[in-house]
Amino acid sequence: MERSVTQIALFAALIAVLGLVPQITLISGVPITAQSLGVMLCGTVLGARKGALAVLLFLLLVMLGLPLLSGGRGGIGVLAGPTVGFIVGFPVAAFLAGLVVEKWRAPVGVAAFAGSVLGGIVAMYACGTVGMALVLDKTLPEAALLNTPFLAGDLIKTVLAGLITNGLARVRPGALLSRP
Amino acid sequence: MLTLTSPVETRLHRLPAGLKLALLALAAIGLALLPLGGLVLAAAAVVALYLAQGTVFAAHGLRMLRPLWPFLLVLLVWHVFTADLPRGLEVALRLLTAVALANLVTMTTRLEDLISVVERLAAPLARFGLSPRVLAVSIALVIRFVPVFLLRVNQLAEAWRARSRGRANWRIVVPVALTALDDADHVAEALRARGGL
Numbered sequence: 264m265e266r267s268v269t270q271i272a273l274f275a276a277l278i279a280v281l282g283l284v285p286q287i288t289l290i291s292g293v294p295i296t297a298q299s300l301g302v303m304l305c306g307t308v309l310g311a312r313k314g315a316l317a318v319l320l321f322l323l324l325v326m327l328g329l330p331l332l333s334g335g336r337g338g339i340g341v342l343a344g345p346t347v348g349f350i351v352g353f354p355v356a357a358f359l360a361g362l363v364v365e366k367w368r369a370p371v372g373v374a375a376f377a378g379s380v381l382g383g384i385v386a387m388y389a390c391g392t393v394g395m396a397l398v399l400d401k402t403l404p405e406a407a408l409l410n411t412p413f414l415a416g417d418l419i420k421t422v423l424a425g426l427i428t429n430g431l432a433r434v435r436p437g438a439l440l441s442r443p
Numbered sequence: 444m445l446t447l448t449s450p451v452e453t454r455l456h457r458l459p460a461g462l463k464l465a466l467l468a469l470a471a472i473g474l475a476l477l478p479l480g481g482l483v484l485a486a487a488a489v490v491a492l493y494l495a496q497g498t499v500f501a502a503h504g505l506r507m508l509r510p511l512w513p514f515l516l517v518l519l520v521w522h523v524f525t526a527d528l529p530r531g532l533e534v535a536l537r538l539l540t541a542v543a544l545a546n547l548v549t550m551t552t553r554l555e556d557l558i559s560v561v562e563r564l565a566a567p568l569a570r571f572g573l574s575p576r577v578l579a580v581s582i583a584l585v586i587r588f589v590p591v592f593l594l595r596v597n598q599l600a601e602a603w604r605a606r607s608r609g610r611a612n613w614r615i616v617v618p619v620a621l622t623a624l625d626d627a628d629h630v631a632e633a634l635r636a637r638g639g640l
């Protein structure tokens with residue numbers, strides 16, 4: 264019980280930190296934050312259930328007014344903003360990423376990459392597009408078009424999520440709670 | 444760690460947090476349904492509410508809306524393109540008013556007040572195994588460990604720069620995640636040693 268709680272809480276903190284540090288340059292010169300990478304890692308490392316709970320805890324703290332979303336955003340206002348769909352999609356993304364790593368017996372890195380694509384791209388952009396369409400009063404295809412500039416960065420992050428999860432499994436076998 | 448609560452003490456700080464959140468929820472539904480005339484009035488009311496708390500507070504509130512400008516720009520360009528500017532302005536006004544109102548609650552409510560509201564709301568969840576104490580400990584752990592991990596990332600990045608000519612890249616996430624898992628084990632043991640959750 265205690266162990267589950269601390270794992271969930273500390274990975275929630277990890278999502279926050281990955282959104283805050285500018286030191287991590289994913290690809291030199293491209294200003295994308297690693298926050299959604301943190302969300303994917305929550306799923307691939309902690310597994311579906313704990314990963315989604317970690318993301319929910321992180322979002323609870325954001326709602327409470329801590330400036331932990333990338334760019335120092337926070338507060339309940341983010342629920343009224345155009346990116347609300349992505350916020351709803353965060354826990355779904357972690358859950359699906361974790362589910363794929365748990366259920367699919369492929370090599371860890373491949374499963375983590377596939378899970379990140381399913382959760383972090385498919386589910387996240389589905390939610391994000393619906394949210395943006397509602398808030399900005401656009402049709403779904405129009406909102407999807409508005410979201411496409413971010414797709415490249417997120418695709419890179421799915422590859423990195425696979426590589427990092429694989430790295431964790433190699434450095435310490437048994438570190439991945441999604442693969443007991 | 445800094446929260447988004449405004450350091451400028453206002454009358455709104457003294458209202459109960461639960462009341463403010465309930466009013467905000469009602470106002471958010473109202474804003475989505477209002478016709479244009481009512482929307483303009485509501486927006487004016489929100490501006491007046493900000494200004495009534497003093498100019499320093501209002502300026503802070505304006506800065507809190509900064510992350511929205513790229514979206515407003517896109518909206519503007521889009522609706523100029525489709526020759527339907529009034530509709531675009533209405534959508535923008537609705538968005539700005541809703542976010543400003545929610546920010547007002549965030550700026551005038553202290554973290555501890557909001558946490559106690561969460562604890563009260565989560566009390567019924569105890570039946571499903573989520574005791575309010577677990578939730579409170581989790582919130583406290585996140586708040587404590589964000590600066591710890593920030594420091595660790597900085598140390599690892601410095602060590603990286605000492606060894607290499609380039610800046611730290613994504614590989615640094617591996618040791619950060621690994622130490623997070625280790626910390627989780629240690630903190631869990633410490634919690635158990637003190638009676639557990």
